Amino acid sequence: MNNKADDAPREQSGRSRWDCIAGSEQFKDLLKIKKLFIVPAFVFFLVYYFGLAVLVGYAPKLASAHVFGTVTVAYLFALSQFVVGWVIAGLYLLASARFDALTRDIIARVVVDRYEPQGDN
């Protein structure tokens, strides 16, 4: 078991292998593709979720309106939060297949040692 996370000496200078991986095209691609999904998904989730509090707090008339029977807009909106959460989770699982494939490529290249420092520091 390694204790790297806790007490490894800090890299003093120069490009470590980590820096090389971080600077590689594949890794940048991975980050870009992840961001492309995660940022919009998270922002949408926050807007949709805080929308419920705002609707209930600041538009109580609308929130209390009956949609069918005695079921209110507020209750339906609250229930839809569950649906939205599940849909985001499902989409994330689908998208993550792509992330995992890119990650495997990066790891494969690390294993065959292609990320050597270029000595340009």
Added chain:
Amino acid sequence: MPISLVVFLLFVASTLGITYWAAKRSSGASAYFAAGRRITGWQNGFAVAGDFMSAASFLGLIGLISLQGFDGFLYSVGGFVAFVTILLVIAEPLRNTGKYTMGDVLAYRLRPRPVRALAALTTLTVATFYMIAQMVGAGALVTLLLADSGISYNVAVIGVGVLMMVYVIFGGMLATTWVQIIKAMLLSACTLILTLLVLRQFHFHLIEFFAAASQITHHQNGQPVVNDFLQPGLRYKPPYGPLDLISLSLIFAFGTAGLPHILVKFYTVPDARTARHSVVWAMIVIGSFYVMTSILGLGAAVLVGPDTIVSHGGTNMAGPRLAQAVGGNVFLAVVSAVAFATILAVVAGLMISASTSFAHDFWTNVIHRGVERKSGESVLVARIAALAVGAVSIVAAIALGPASNVLILATFGMAVAASANFPVLALSIFWRRFNTAGAVAGLTAGLLAAVGLILVGPNVMGIDPPSATGAARHLIQARPWFPLENVGIVSVPLGFLAAFVGTLFGREPSAEAKFNEMLVRAQTGLGAEGAASP
């Protein structure tokens, strides 16, 4: 022997069997603290659900909805959506960069001693708030159920305390995980049956059910009042209601992702991919449970009635009362036993996260600077810490006695997690310039702001009429200085701001230099515990 006791003893016997099995097969720190990182996706999903769906969820939520209708359901929604944050932002980087605790992630590129010491402090604070909530729930259940079987509140609290100590001290994370898996299954099944029994009263006509829920009669100051429980506004009223609601949403959206006892679960799986799958499993289990709480809460309002709930055991007992109304005494016994199991499982989870953080963050890494002097020392310290945490919480629960709604107590813990833990955790993963000063400032400010504002807020301060006694009385008899029940709207931005400003005070080249390493590891899992090293 009453049936509730039989069901409960069955649960205890099987969980003790699991503990024995877990104790035999696990040795070493990784086995004790992280179940050997061999828990599968669905298993961990149920375990996370079992860890999260506390007495606060089961007893508190149904009670809150049964008295305040839709506004109580907002707590259910919050508890579920929080897992979107965990899924998208926290779970995978956490799994990839840490070992046993949240402190691991912070210490990755920051100076380990100050951040670990503070992380241990916030972990223990959150665990304490939560633990009090669970113990109060246990006590309230006993007062309702076992009053005539000769088991008193104190005996029950000691029983729960000793049992959870046995799970945690002998079985570690493996036993805790399985106790939580079984509990999550029991709770889900029980909730489903209860929901069906409630709807059967309305011949499975949802429209009929919701029509009844829109005409709830109860008494306020002796006057009958009719309320539509599907409409908002029964709890969060102007002038501060809307702000309080946004505050509550903030606490949920970020707080759950900073709860130490939830975070540690992601170290028990082999890799980030499994961690991701386990969050999705947890979202299925937790989501369907929380959707059903609205039926149960409204059902309790319709079939038991707010007046009866208030006069018979208070908000925490609405669920068991409902079970009695639709399923008779046998079902009441089963539901109560499941609620008990729920408390045991959550308390075990809290206890292991608190004792792990104390042993791993504070003892090994702060006091002994990361050197384990003897092999097995950290596990031994964790076991002793678990003993101490258990003893303290038993004494505290007995001293406090049955008190206010357990859900409110649990949201306090969540407020600390949202204001102190989440900002620092997220910034350390995503912001290159973030440094030790920022982490110390963020953790300190978030913790102080959350606890301080709660202490001067309407939950603690208030002027009661002389007729209010016991749990109904406010601790400090004065007008509250801070008007909101939920402090998140101030304390969460304050936590972020302090972390940001603290960071700007100076640069920490070593932390910035390690950012690339942490980023690559967080995103790819290279070099993570239990995975291949580069």
